[in-house]
Amino acid sequence: MSATDLNPHIYRVEVRDVIQETADAVSLTLDTVAGPSASFDYRPGQFLTLRVPCSDGPLTRCYSLSSAPHSPTRPTITVKRVPDGRASNWICDNAATGTLFDVLPPAGSFVPRDWTAPFLLVAAGSGITPIISILRTALALHDNPITVAYANRCAESVIFARDLDALARRHPDRLTITQWLESESGRPTEAALRSWLTAPAESHAYLCGPAPFMAAARGALIANGLAAPHIHTETFTSLTTDAFSAPAPAICDSASSSTATVELDDEVHSITWPRDAVLLDVLLARGLDVPYVCREGTCGGCAYTLRRGDVHLRENHTLDEYDLARGVRLACQSLPRSGILDLAFDQ
Incomplete structure (x- = not known):
């Protein structure tokens, strides 16, 4: 019995292209070949849940969409290799044109609500993935000023380096991109980030990256006067259950x-x-x-x-x-x- 027999919400997608972004990150463009509807609608900042067919059994993992929904580009996810990460390593080593994945519908609430406010888009490492989807959408469909603050270990680990440079050249009046490289500036602690992460008080900040980095960035932004409700974070945790199964739900007996x-x-x-x-x-x-x-x-x-x-x-x-x-x-x-x-x- 296939996953689509168990859960009617599941899509089957085929990899149409594999793009080597860095030495340890790839982007997969996807075509829908089966699913509950012909459309595959998503919003900027959302993610897909994949069933990854690892050699020791399938794993369920979430990967952000790096494409923008308004674009003619097929839905695209970007995956960075994680040390000892079974799913990410399988994808980076094995995904090729024609590879099939079961995926659940796009999900996630890391989606801007106010596209008129100035944006401060803060990312570290593969956290740039939902950020660039938001960035591409804002530049194409809206008029707000945007600052991207992107932290990485070194220049060679910067995902979407060429894309970001091209966007900055195309929108010099709206887009500012700043980078933090640990190889040059050391670890991005909260104290260090206070001078790097500055924004007008009416700005909305969107943060994605490792949890310690986001905690430091959030603390720096609050210390710099940005209101907490204007700070939005994306957090992923490894799923402990099979999100693709649809078991009959057990309803507890209760007198109340x-x-x-x-x-x-x-x-x-x-x-x-x-x-x-x-x-x-x-x-x-x-x-x-x-x-x-x-x-x-x-x-x-x-x-x-x-x-x-x-x-x-x-x-x-x-x-x-x-x-x-x-x-x-x-x-x-x-x-x-x-x-x-x-x-x-x-x-």
Whole structure:
């Protein structure tokens, strides 16, 4: 039985081209050959979840889209080799034209909401991947000024070096690119980054890279006066479950339940929601075609808007303060905490 038999949301994609970006990073352009719909829509800053067919068994990994959705370029992911990383090493060593992957629909909430504000796009290493998708979109479709601050070990490890240079030459009035090379400037500590990461107070900063770097960058930006709600980070964690399987959800027996109204695909459903069952499992058990990807609170693929009531999120690795303040929650992690709830997907 194939993965597409288990989960109807799965796409099958074929690698059309492999681009060697650096000695340890490749970009794969993808063609959809099978899936739930002919379209493969995504937003700048989102990622794909791949099933990587490693020699010792398939692994589920998330890789950001480096292409921009407005572009005629096929959807493209960029993968950097990670020391002892089984999936990234398999891709870098084996992916070729014609290689097939199972992928889940594009997901992630690392997507700008206000395209009029000045952007400070901060990346380290392979964190440039979603950043360049946002950058390409902003330059092509919007008018806001943009600064890219990109940190790497050395000049040879700079992914998209030629692309960034070409964009800077094409948009000298809007785009400023600064680079931090550890080989020349040492480690990018918070204290050191304070003089490097400066931006007008109305700017929105988007950060992607290793967790210690993002923590240092966030601290430097706050110390420089940028408001915390204007700082957005992208965090990836390795999935511990098979996101491609679609097992029958187990609904716990509970004497205590809530009542919820759920708006999904322009239809309204009334459900009984046990206090010890997450919303996603309850909806899947009713046969509803609710969106989801990882089931671990890391991707945002099952996000919905809570319009009434209160829920507890068991885990949250993707929603920021702005999302939470406007009622966005994750179905795979939501437990009801009030008797009556009202919520909607795709709001």
